[in-house]
């Protein structure tokens with residue numbers, strides 16, 4: 146199998162060592178990539194520094210034009226990119242295609258956003274005026290995970306390039322293939338060589354070398370809390386700003402007056418989409434005791450009807466990303482002292498049509514209490530934990546009762562209940578009578594508490610990739 150090289154300074158760079166990339170639907174190696182080390186990282190950061198010196202001086206209109214060309218090229222290649230994303234991650238084909246569409250939109254959105262992104266100007270006194278302006282950080286380092294490789298690339302690389310930074314991106318070792326394709330498209334779009342470098346490799350080597358490189362001016366990280374803390378320390382050593390997006394244990398809160406016909410399919414999708422391997426997955430269901438039996442029965446029925454299968458067959462639910470990820474889910478669900486009552490699933494799906502893929506059944510666990518691990522730890526699998534509440538106070542306490550605070554869904558037809566939940570819930574996004582936003586390109590996104598800090602997406606997302614300079618001019 147030919148090694149897919151890194152893309153550094155517009156050129157392919159091969160390495161002696163390599164990283165195998167599995168197709169999680171079959172367990173077979175579908176590609177091998179370069180395995181970058183400190184040497185390749187240094188090449189990439191140096192190339193990005195050189196490119197950044199002139200890229201930051203490019204007119205905003207010219208940067209926006211290239212972002213739009215990039216968007217058009219992703220759209221041209223939508224089918225192949227969506228397929229590749231589905232295959233390398235195991236997500237259903239239509240979700241892979243959807244992720245490609247959302248990536249198109251990120252490049253469009255940040256082209257427009259940067260064109261209307263201005264500083265301020267105001268008189269300080271009769272003889273002095275002030276101007277604020279946004280300047281790039283220089284080289285931004287992006288460490289991205291395997292669950293939504295293209296979307297997460299889009300939401301961080303597009304605003305970074307738009308603001309005049311140049312990028313070095315280390316994709317996840319499990320799913321680096323679409324990032325490499327997108328770096329090629331950036332060259333085709335006409336971005337200068339060195340503006341967008343992709344350095345595949347392992348976290349502990351390539352990732353660690355990138356986040357310790359003195360040539361970077363900013364880090365964007367999405368992944369586990371554990372690695373988030375390591376990277377926060379690396380950022381502290383370099384004294385560079387960092388955006389941390391670290392996942393969650395997000396609840397759907399269903400009140401007695403909720404419209405269940407509307408809520409059920411959305412709640413089901415919020416945990417089964419991407420096999421539950423979504424930072425904002427709706428992995429807890431907090432339900433009012435008066436409707437518990439009805440709601441849980443309906444969800445169980447949906448879970449039993451889910452079509453599980455290989456990604457490219459476009460099932461409802463594909464495999465998990467890898468053997469270790471499946472083992473992790475198994476350990477959560479089958480451990481002794483798990484607690485709760487297992488209503489559906491609870492085991493890997495093997496044999497028959499499942500072959501050597503990493504499939505796991507949709508799993509519903511009822512009567513979970515806050516002292517149980519499944520209530521407060523991120524599983525990253527198709528596993529929904531159900532807990533009941535009796536009062537609004539209890540609902541808030543349960544919703545806020547984990548170390549995370551990324552997203553919450555509130556289901557009620559009472560506007561006062563909705564307002565109260567928006568006020569009292571500690572999470573970066575609160576959805577009312579809906580959950581998830583199909584990419585949510587326009588919506589500032591990020592965590593409270595252990596879910597991280599900093600915001601990406603939306604117009605807010607540009608600010609994270611820029612710093613303010615203030616000019617004070619006396620006449």
Ligand code: NAI
Nearest residue numbers: 289290316317348349352353368369372391392424523525
């Ligand atoms: P991870 O946090 O280890 O991987 C994310 C990225 O960080 C990958 O590109 C990886 O190569 C890189 N990385 C790992 N160690 C590094 C280091 N020392 N320095 C620099 N970069 C490093 O996550 P992993 O192991 O893939 O998944 C473990 C758990 O993390 C999942 O089960 C899930 O709970 C959580 N997770 C959350 C994500 C989210 O969207 N917030 C995404 C991926 C994982």
Ligand code: MG
Nearest residue numbers: 348368369372
């Ligand atoms: Mg890891």
